[in-house]
Structures are given as structure tokens and as C-alpha cells.
Amino acid sequence: MCWIEGDRVRIEINIDDCMSSGKCVADHPSAFDFDEDELAMLIDDGRALSDEQMLRVARNCPSRAIVLYDDDGNQIPT
Ligand code: SF4
Numbered sequence: 001m002c003w004i005e006g007d008r009v010r011i012e013i014n015i016d017d018c019m020s021s022g023k024c025v026a027d028h029p030s031a032f033d034f035d036e037d038e039l040a041m042l043i044d045d046g047r048a049l050s051d052e053q054m055l056r057v058a059r060n061c062p063s064r065a066i067v068l069y070d071d072d073g074n075q076i077p078t
Contacts, residue, residue, distance in 0.1 A: 009076065010069040011046040011054050015039050017065035024057050024066060031057075040065070 018039045024032040025040060030048040035041045046054065058066040058078040068076040 008071050009051050009054050010071075011042065011049065011058070012067050012069065013040050013042060014065045014067060017063045019063040019065075021062050023060055023062060027060070028053065028057060 020034070020038045020040070022034075025034060028049060031043055031046045031053075032040050033043055049057065054068055055078060058064075058068055064078075066078075068078060070076055
């Protein structure tokens with residue numbers, strides 16, 4: 001599924017909002033890890049994730065700390 005046709009999606013983590021649930025790390029260990037403070041961090045800018053996986057992981061974050069942006073820097077509603 002290409003839900004933002006033609007755009008490249010950028011994924012970011014708002015560290016201030018991360019509650020260290022580990023959901024993203026458990027679901028996608030190739031794209032997320034914990035930093036030394038046990039907060040989520042991206043591996044290689046989340047390149048291992050498809051657009052659909054980015055959308056799902058953002059929606060599944062319990063603290064809504066994972067946000068997506070389109071090529072123009074606009075936040076994508078999740
Ligand atoms: S799913 Fe959200 S709250 Fe949980 S570790 Fe990842 S970014 Fe943090």
C-alpha cells in the first residue's frame with residue numbers, strides 16, 4: 001500500500017514524549033533501539049521500514065512519540 005503516493009516519508013521520534021514502552025523496538029528491531037537513557041532511537045533513520053510500517057509503528061506508539069513528515073516537512077496525520 002502506498003498511502004502517500006510519490007512522497008518520501010521521514011520518521012522522527014519526539015524523545016520528550018517517549019515513555020520507553022519498547023513497542024517500536026520489539027516490533028522493528030532493525031529500525032529502533034534504546035539509547036543509554038532507555039529512550040527509543042532510530043537506526044539508520046528508519047530506512048529499514050516501508051511507508052506502511054512507518055504508519056503502523058507511529059499509530060502503535062502508546063505515547064504518540066513517533067511522527068511522520070512528508071518531503072515538504074509537513075507532519076503526516078497518523
Ligand atoms: S513505541 Fe513510542 S513510547 Fe514506546 S519506546 Fe517506541 S517511541 Fe517510545
